[in-house]
Amino acid sequence: MSENLNATHNNSRHELRDLVRSQLQLLLEQNNLEGAKALLIPVQPVDIAEAIEGLPESIQAIAFRLLNKTEAIDVYEHLDYSVQQALIEEFKRQEVLDIVDKMSPDDRARLFDELPASVVSRIIAQLSPEERQSTNLLLGYEEDTAGRIMTPEYISLKETLTVAQTIEKIRSQAKASELIYYLYVTDASRHLTGIVSLRDLVLQSPDTTLAEFMTRDVIYVKTDMDQEEVARLIQRYDFLAVPVVDRELRLVGIVTVDDVIDIIEREATEDIYALGAVSSDGDNYFQTNLFTVARRRVTWLLILLITNSVTGSIIGNQGDLLARFTVLAAFIPLLTGTGGNIGTQSSTVVIRGLNTDEISDLGPGKVVLREGFAGLLLGIILGCLAMVWAYFLPQTEKNIVVVTSVGVSLIAISVLASVSGSALPFFFRSLGLDPALMSAPFISTAVDVIGVLIYFNIARAMITAGI
Structure with missing residues (x-):
């Protein structure tokens, strides 16, 4: 029921x-600029x-200029980086400063990562x-x-403050604090x-003073912790924010949950692209230049092309076996595709599992062994079928050699x-490489090349044994 309501809500949005x-x-x-401006007021x-x-x-720039300054800053922080950069190039210098100066420091730092250094x-x-000091602080990491x-x-406080004093301080600093x-x-x-x-x-x-009821056992992260680890920590403890300290354990900032959501989405997108052997480099794939897309994808495709050439050479060297049992070639796509x-x-x-730490307790050996047994079970089921x-x-004419070779x-x-x-x-991962990006091409190589060798060697062994 809740899933249907969420789907309806998403469709409406x-x-x-x-x-x-x-x-x-x-x-x-x-x-009709007045009509366009009125259209955006309730949105x-x-x-x-x-x-x-x-x-x-x-x-795009015309539409953005219809917004008042306060709303423009909020909208700008939600725009894709490519659109942000395009708007900056369209704006006059003062317009850029009015927007960028009022952005939150972390959003500003992420924008600067995408802009040319000049x-x-x-x-x-x-x-x-x-703002210059806070921005340079973040860019230094x-x-x-x-x-x-x-x-x-x-908002930073001293433990000697009373509740009443603290509330007054919150009122005075709330607008300058993100949380x-x-x-x-x-x-x-x-x-x-x-x-x-x-x-x-x-x-x-x-x-009551803060010292009387504050939580002293604080969970925090250090400035050099990877952002994915930070995201997992916030997700694990259901925090709205987590404090960040430097090497001397001095408080220097906080990471909020809205930033973590962006990180999780971005990292998940990168992993999905990587599983398809496509490097995204954090860009919006469908807004990236086609020549750039082709350049990023062609490397692994060339590797797979070479792999397929090796597989073709192996098949070509089995001419005597294929001349006797031509039908063996018909099952090669089935075997390599299934593998x-x-x-x-x-x-x-x-x-x-590596990204979510679900398999950290098992260790590589147990995981590989478990998957090996799963592969054996799947192989027996699929092999029999x-x-x-x-x-x-x-085509096989109930040839036991072919049938057995395919199953085994x-x-x-x-x-x-x-x-x-x-x-x-x-x-x-032990080599410091991205497992998602590197694994898929090498799995294809192992299955195609070694799988074909296994197939023909099993078939030849059975023929030699006189089955």
Whole structure:
């Protein structure tokens, strides 16, 4: 029931976005700027951003300029990076500064990652001193780390403050903080000593000091922690935010859940692309230049082309066997295709397990062994079915050599595919390589080349044995 409601809600949202986009485009093409401006008034910033992204590039800047300054900042933070960059190139210098200076520091840092260095340097030089300092702080950390995605906009308190004093301080700093549901307690050296939730705060009497009820056992991350680890930590504990400390355990920022959602989506997208041997580099695939797309995809396709050439050479060297049993060639696609599918299944579950830490307790040995037995079981089932099917095919004429070769080879190839599909992600991860990107081509290579060798060797052995 809830899934149906969610689907209905999502469909309604997409319909609203498409309706706003189409009407907005029509009004802009008619040069009805007042009508377009009135259309956008009741629409949420994220929906406006999606509507602008769907407009032709020639009128995106016009649509964006219809927004007031406050709304423009919110909408700009939701736009795709390619659209953000295109708008910056269209804007005058003061328009750029008005938007970028008011963005949250973490969103600004992510935008700067996508812009040319010369543009970033020019913009940073013209930011206000406070914003320039906070931006340079984030840009000083390595990409894809907690330090790079955190925001320095948080509320820091001393444990001697009373509840009444704390509430007054929240009122004065709320607009400058990205999150007020968690309040962080620090000592004179800015070391993180505790945390107070807004819920706990309002339940206490006004004269109670923070030291009396704050949580001292604080879960935090360090600035050099990988952003995926940060995302998993927030997901595990259901946090709205997690504090970030430097090497001396001084509080320097927080990572909020909205940033984590973006990270999870981006990393999942990269993994899905990688499983298809497509490198996305974090870009929107369908907005990337076709020549760039072809360049990224051609490398692995060339590797697979060479693999297929090797497979063809192996088949070509089996001329004497194929001359005697021509029908053996008919089962090669079945064997390699099934093996490839089994290998892909194994690599997919292992890569997903690595990303979610679901298999951290098992270890590589147990995972590979488990997948090997799964491959054996699958091979026996599929092998028996393939033997029955091959036995009654008119082309085989109930030839026991062909039928047995197909069944036994399918079992062996299934085990090979399961073992290679589960072992290769661990191997590439130990080398510091991306398991999702590297595994698929090598699994195809193992299944195609070794699988064909297994098939013909089994067939030749059975003929030699006089079966």
